[in-house]
Amino acid sequence: MQKKLLIKQFFYRSFFKIATVLLLIISSVSYGQAQTKGLYSFNWQNTPLSSVIKQVENAAKVHFSYNPKDIDLNHKITLMVSSKDITQVVDLIAKQIGANYKIVGETIMMQAIKDKKGTQHFHLSGKVYDGEHNELPGVIITNVVTQKSLSSGTNGDFTIDANEGDSIRFKMVGFELTTITATEKEKNVNITMKSTSTELKAVVVTALGIKREEKALGYSIAEIDGNDIKKAREPNIINSLEGRVAGVVITEGAGGPAGASRVIIRGNTSITGNNQPLYVVDGVPIDNSNYGSVGSSQYAAGVDMGDAISAINPDDVATITVLKGPSASALYGSRAANGVILITTKKGSDKKELGIELNSTSSIETQLTHQDGNQYIYGQGNAEQLNTTQAQAETNMFTNFGPRLDPNLQVIGFDGVYRPYALVPNNIQGFFRTGSTFTNTVAFSNSNDNTAFRFSASDLRNNDILPGSNMRRSTFNFTGSSKFGSKITMEAKLMYMNEDVINRPSLADDPGNIGNNFIGLANNINQAYFKQGYKDAQGDYVDWGGGQYHLDPYWVINEMKNETTKNRILGGVQGNYAITSWLNLQGRVSTDLTYFDYTKYSPISTPNSLFGELDDINQKYSTTEADLLLSIQKQVTPSLWLSAKFGSSILRVDNPGTTGVNTIMTVTDVVNINSFSDKTVVANEYREQTNSFYGLLTAAYKSYLYLDATLRRDASSTLPVNNNTYTYPSLSSSFVFTDAFKIDKSVLSFGKIRLSGAEVGTATSAYQLQQYYSLYPQTFNGQPLGGIATTVLPNPHLKPTRTTSYEGGTELKFFNDRLGLDATYYTSKSKDQINLVAAPYSSGYGEQIINAGVIDNKGVEITLNTKPIVSKDFTWNLNVNFAKNTNTVESLAAGVPYLTLSDARWLGVSIVAKPGSPYGAILGYDAQRDSKGDVILDPTTLTPLQSADRTVLGKGTWNWTGGLTNSFYYKNFGLTMVIDVKQGASLFSMTNLFDVIDGSSAATLPGRAEWIQSEEERQSAGMTSAQWAAAGKVQGYVPQGVVQTGTNANGTPIYTKNTKALDPSVYWGNYYSSGNGIATPFIYDASYIKMREITCSYQVPTSLTSKWKIKDLAIAIVSRNPFIIHKNVPNVDPDSNYTNGNGQGLEYGSLPSRKSWGFNLNLKF
């Protein structure tokens, strides 16, 4: 693999550096002997020794032997032990209680160091140093026995009262807890405290990779354990978060397993710009480009080429942390204005032994949604008549307005063959296959005192339910760290991913969109017929009745081909230099490099590419980031701890690429660029750079009051030179009132209040300031042509967008953490939006870029973590989250009525940002209504009359979202279910529009039987239609509404309720004619409740696995999206937006969504 890349001669210098460091780390790993004894973890907080001993005995199957008069069993132990063997555990306990011990077989004998009777009071004094022998002031020194505390002085000295054998504890943030046993023999001691990177408290990773105690944070964050998402897997890791985090809205689109997802945190903050969060892997922002989607134009078409976050392998993820508001992310700058998703990968440092882990998931995928809104009673035909000629049958293959299906009738088909006029059951479903996904990961990790590494390799193979559509993804991940001497630590990581996707489904208005092309296929025409009939003897495309814009699906899957390959390398080196115990310098360089290649082949005779076409997109995405961070921390007084960090960074994005269009296939036996006689290549290159400087000041007072302040200054290359820097602050505080007021912890065990405010500045994208020209890609008979290439009216006066946000919240824990509540209220307002605003085409540009508009978000997030049942063998955890966000467009530029986010193909529907309306409002034509609100019908066709102007008919964003995670544990069994709830958005479903027009929808049933009967009666009466109508005997469909029956004296129209019946096939045929028709009936409530995940796992007991030399073995039956609990949109999945851009709320010709069931195996050696 490296060879291939070297051939591409891209290697950045930083990669050499990374490689060198990797080699160093690998070579310096000493493969410590693997211990076969068990490792134990405990977390004791003020736990009586008696209980500690019991726990150790149970866990390690050992027995303590001691003299109860000698050992104080009520001695309170506060100790956290993580993956230590029994000797180390006992050693730590013994140190705390001041005892000697001896281990003989399974018996641990313990004895007090000195008989308590002989204790003597004395002054213990000394000095505290850090690892570099610097004097350490502000260390909290406690005599554990007497519970007296003091702190070390400015030069680290202390004097404390002690009795012989008392435990003296030394504690300071950032250092390992140190305990000594006081003895009069050594009244003067020097203590060296080891600095630590792993805190003992609940620690979370925050901005810039800074680890913080969760209680110190003044803003809301959410953390997901990597173990929760590696069993029931999604091809795109981010989809695993659906329903799990309050306020994070993830939308899977219509693109299938290899498609991109849209992630929105706390609503949209930019009207026309990017609203998706920044992804940070191990402290380094990564590129999350969407490699290409169908776009937002009326004729949106193409394929969804996926997103960058899907490259992350869930097995490598230790935790995912969501920083929701700008205060959480103020330090990442502009790109973090929409929130940050921090991914911390697993490191090798977790274990002191060689660890091998295997994780394997196999699943099958089937269709989750079916055409559940259609009728299967009537078949092919017009006007309830059976076709009589082949020519007729050719014209109405996609029309279900024939007579009632009857298998005893023989009817002529489009090919002239007579077949029974019978329903083909599960017709379209029969086109799809059962998909399968296999994911296998193996990980190796090792560490010793100085060096740690972890390597993983993962392979994913997916065969989609769409025949011929496959994905393969291989990921290799290496992380390593090594200490060089006492002051320097180096860390390096390298990820390589190779992904190959064949035949991504075409979406929306694409002629190859299979979901679209099957719409309306008559109930009696078997789709399988086209398996053979799609090409003629010459191998040429045969129109199957769909015309040039609706290709035969079998041609699409068998003859056309598209392939996407991605090669991605994400690498970084980090060096830390601990100058002193309180001063640290960190430097990082990282590069994220993706080679993306897309080819699409349309063979000769494919409509719109008649002479063959091979499109070829080659794009490189490179993001290089370098930063320096200087950290100072100091315990100023015993109660006040201060830390300051200063950093600077450079971010450089450079994405060069080419787009090739090759037509006129001259050599027909090889599908390659060389076979095409007409070739064009157009180059592109996107570049931008941001230089930043930032500072962070943190103050902690007595571990219950925390204050953070940040300031960042960015300079962006994309803004005008004289206006390209912007500075923005944030301030946040956390107050743990339960600690401050020493509230009784039996009911309220923890309580905290958070407050924060922040501002973030955002620049724009490159090249918006001037007009460019380019050559037309081809010459015309040798003559070059050229013109203005810019399509958005440039603006040399842009300035940055500002987003200001405030949040307040509380975190409460009751009954020893059995019930936890986290609630947040936030507001954010973005002004000076840099927007693409529609311009009249007569200006020469359809769009212009300007600073205008204010958009705001307000919302609440509530998370409830409960443990309703906790018993010896059975535990039930119930986690509920709820988020409500109101996303309003306050204003736009003067004279701009609204901004279009996307246009629908039909009925003039657009998704817009309109002042006073929610963001993502659906604009479309309603029916005209009279003063009573009744629909006014056209007097002739009785179809609703179209309103004069478009109005807001719905919105594409959710009112509220929520999730419910239930976990049950019984002995070694576990059952987890995740329910995802989204409510209040609308979806304009063009699938349903055409199902109605074509007579496939069940909505077209009313009146059909009546009409047929009416016609039969008329014919037997021998009357003409006119006579029948005159006799008032017509029965059929009676459209609801009123018709104008005259005008009153003032000239105002008089409306009367319609009673006239008509042929439903005529009515629905007229319902939508080009440029006319109302959208209202096809705008559905997209709300849904979905079962996202079911995981049923079994942990094989250690007694069994140890025989097999396996440390840990878990098996699980897993399912993603097993069923939809509730939805309102017929025929399609409400999660079927074809674009993952801002213009949400449009569905057109979606393929069925997928459900998966499978088996997971997790093995640790």
Added chain:
Amino acid sequence: MKRYLIRWMVISISMMLILVSCNKFGDVNTDPTQSSNLDPALQLALVQLRFSGDPDINERVSVIETMPLVQQIGGDYENRYGFEYVEDRQYMSDLWEIGYPNDVLNIVDAVARTSNNPAKTNLNAICRIMKVYIFARLTDLYGDIPYSQAGDGYLTGVVRPVFDTQQSIYKNFFTELTAAVAELDASKDAVPQDIYYQGNIAEWKKFGNSLHLRLAMRLSKVDPATAQSEVMAAYNAGVFTSNSDICFTQHANIQDNYSDIRGNGVSNAFTQQPDNARPRVCNTLINEMNSTLDPRLQYIARVYWVPNPADVLSPRIDITDSVTAQIPLTGVDAGHYVYDVYLNPLNINIPGYGLVSVPSDSQKAQLGDWMVTNDAPYLHLTYAETEFLLAEATMRWGLSLGVDAKTHYQNGMAAACQQLSLFKGGPVLTDTQIQQFQINNPLIPGKELQQIDTQLWVALLLNGPEAFANWRRTGFPVLTPAITAESTTTTIPRRFEYPLTEAEQNSANLNKAVAAIGGGIDTWTARVWWDVQ
């Protein structure tokens, strides 16, 4: 220790300062793949080719709307918008929404960048003529349009241009054409990039004047006085005198796929369709040409049998002679789909296929394949048109334009017949055929204008917008509206409606223009300024 520390602090702080002090980024924000100063001559070449090569505009404007509207073709579902008057604002909008940001934007920019440049006077003059030509198609279809401030968004910052009245636009057209022709000077800069005449300045003068003549005649009803004086000015300055002057684009043999402009955009609308979805010739045209014993008809209207009518690439076998041996040449009636009138299948022996039953749809005549090849020439302005217009002007006002009306008329007929030989595989009509055609159709007193303009309508086949404009202006040929149940429009539409986007984004200016439309409603049955009753 302390020294060590200070050294590190100095290093790190200075590094940070270096990093952040630069808010200058050099050329990072300059697109390295695109030019900031392209030769305007390449923009000229681009808009010239786009005029007839843009597949969207030409399909929508010519094949979907105007050619069916003037009853030259019809019958296919795709062009029911034109032949059954199915009102589709989007199809009417494409010329505007694609034309302004491409053709107008570039030509306005090219004119601006060549003005006041002594080294580019010919290029400037040609661009100015081209600009008139581009805007003429726009205003003739829509009426009042943004003109004086159009395409100026970047140059002057005017984002919402005013709508100029068609009257003022025409006035400016004449000024521009006169000035541009005067600016042309063969001794000045060469413009080899020009794809119409390869920089032939003498031809550009004739083209400028002939265009002047065409536009002058547009005012024949609304402002006869101006029309006459401008006709005289154009004629005196020198118009086309033979078919060698014809302004045409010889397209390349490229099947467009909506992203290519090298093939003929009108042809592409035919050739991209399988046989069963190709428009047929309208009986209005067949009947008219039959009634004049037009020698071109047998070449223009052909009958094809296609083994697989659903396969675009299926062989096309000309069976005209076998079909017309059994039944008269038949097209489609105005307002009818190809399958509406059912013809009994004909048994025809086709070499290589044996005795074939030719179904109804296949019996209906299509435009000869030679007319709609992808590399067919697009005739922008012909000598024949010039002669017919001169004949009409002479007839209408008795102007003295070289020869009498009859001679102009006959010259036009001859030239119109001969211009077909510009097409690869097109017929070369003999002088005898042409003379017979002229003899068969003498000018009949009282019907001269009808005869002249009906001949012009035939000569403008494949130039939909011009045929549509001339029909609106003269009322000839006399067309019977096709009234069908599929549309509530019962008269032949006479203009294009403004795009919804313009109505939304430039409403204040557009509303003034709409208010000036007769009836004050933006409808396609209203008339543009020069189209008076």
